[in-house]
Amino acid sequence: MVKAVECRDVWMVYRTFMEKDTVALRGVNLDVEDGIIFGLLGPNGAGKTTLISILATILIPTRGEVRVLGMDAFKNTRKVRERINISSGVRMPWGMKVYECLRFYAMCYGITGRKVVEDVISEFELEEHRNKRFDDLSTGNKQKANLARAFLNNPEVVFLDEPTANLDPDMAKKIREMILRIKEERDITIVLTTHNMKEAELLCDRIAFIKDGKIAAEGTSEELKRYTKMSERIILKVRGDVSRLSFPYPFRLDGNSLTVFVEDAEKALPSIVIKLAEQGINVESAKMEEITLEDVFIELAEGS
Ligand SMILES: Nc1ncnc2c1ncn2[C@@H]1O[C@H](COP(=O)(O)OP(=O)(O)OP(=O)(O)O)[C@@H](O)[C@H]1O
Numbered sequence: 295m296v297k298a299v300e301c302r303d304v305w306m307v308y309r310t311f312m313e314k315d316t317v318a319l320r321g322v323n324l325d326v327e328d329g330i331i332f333g334l335l336g337p338n339g340a341g342k343t344t345l346i347s348i349l350a351t352i353l354i355p356t357r358g359e360v361r362v363l364g365m366d367a368f369k370n371t372r373k374v375r376e377r378i379n380i381s382s383g384v385r386m387p388w389g390m391k392v393y394e395c396l397r398f399y400a401m402c403y404g405i406t407g408r409k410v411v412e413d414v415i416s417e418f419e420l421e422e423h424r425n426k427r428f429d430d431l432s433t434g435n436k437q438k439a440n441l442a443r444a445f446l447n448n449p450e451v452v453f454l455d456e457p458t459a460n461l462d463p464d465m466a467k468k469i470r471e472m473i474l475r476i477k478e479e480r481d482i483t484i485v486l487t488t489h490n491m492k493e494a495e496l497l498c499d500r501i502a503f504i505k506d507g508k509i510a511a512e513g514t515s516e517e518l519k520r521y522t523k524m525s526e527r528i529i530l531k532v533r534g535d536v537s538r539l540s541f542p543y544p545f546r547l548d549g550n551s552l553t554v555f556v557e558d559a560e561k562a563l564p565s566i567v568i569k570l571a572e573q574g575i576n577v578e579s580a581k582m583e584e585i586t587l588e589d590v591f592i593e594l595a596e597g598s
């Protein structure tokens with residue numbers, strides 16, 4: 295089966311005249327199977343937008359090979375572009391109305407009939423906004439219009455750069471539901487970037503953590519949770535001076551909330567309470583949980 299995306303040893307160096315070069319990607323290798331939602335997750339400046347732009351043939355990497363739907367992305371760029379699309383940011387030009395914008399972009403793909411435009415308008419629930427100027431829409435509806443645009447050419451692979459950035463939680467949820475529904479209905483591959491762990495967990499079949507231009511880990515969210523040795527966490531409300539806390543387990547402090555990462559929470563809890571008591575710290579409450587994707591993310595983002 296042809297993979298939706300393959301990328302081998304991809305490097306990207308941004309060269310500027312006045313400042314030092316920025317190495318945005320350092321040898322990225324990635325395989326995206328056909329028919330899945332694949333998430334690129336990472337902190338600011340990790341290289342997510344750079345990578346997704348390269349995969350969508352918008353940027354040419356400094357080095358490396360990218361294949362999309364089995365084709366060399368930079369030797370067969372035209373052919374690749376016919377079968378993919380990207381939605382990045384919430385922009386449309388010239389203060390046009392939603393319908394006009396979509397019709398214009400459809401024409402760029404040689405689609406002259408109205409049906410395709412009407413279909414995406416209804417698919418992305420834009421009926422009541424079709425005659426509004428794009429600039430006058432709420433951020434959520436702008437995002438919907440941008441997504442609609444990315445589906446005009448009936449793409450097999452769609453790249454979405456931060457599809458829920460700057461949206462309120464309700465609208466973000468709506469957009470996520472829309473992405474899931476459309477992925478199923480159209481039976482396509484989606485590659486998206488996100489900062490939001492929950493979003494990655496909800497939407498993505500596989501997730502790659504990207505940090506400093508490298509893939510730090512890749513897998514399903516369950517696999518990633520197993521990636522760290524510690525599989526459970528204990529959240530303790532503590533009282534006392536925690537500024538010089540020393541501990542045999544990895545931990546995170548946030549005010550008087552102490553999160554300790556352990557292999558087996560039930561087994562570890564008594565010794566943790568004793569260790570804290572020895573340092574004059576009392577435990578007011580303790581809660582045991584499985585680790586979250588966020589814990590893995592923080593560990594990977596902080597680790598070297
Ligand atoms: N056009 C450019 N010229 C020079 N440097 C750039 C350019 N675009 C990005 N960079 C740099 O490359 C690195 C990766 O940026 P990129 O935008 O790909 O990261 P990101 O993971 O998408 O970040 P964010 O989460 O903030 O969107 C950063 O250090 C950034 O400053």
Ligand SMILES: [Mg+2]
Nearest residue numbers: 342343344456
């Ligand atoms: Mg970005």
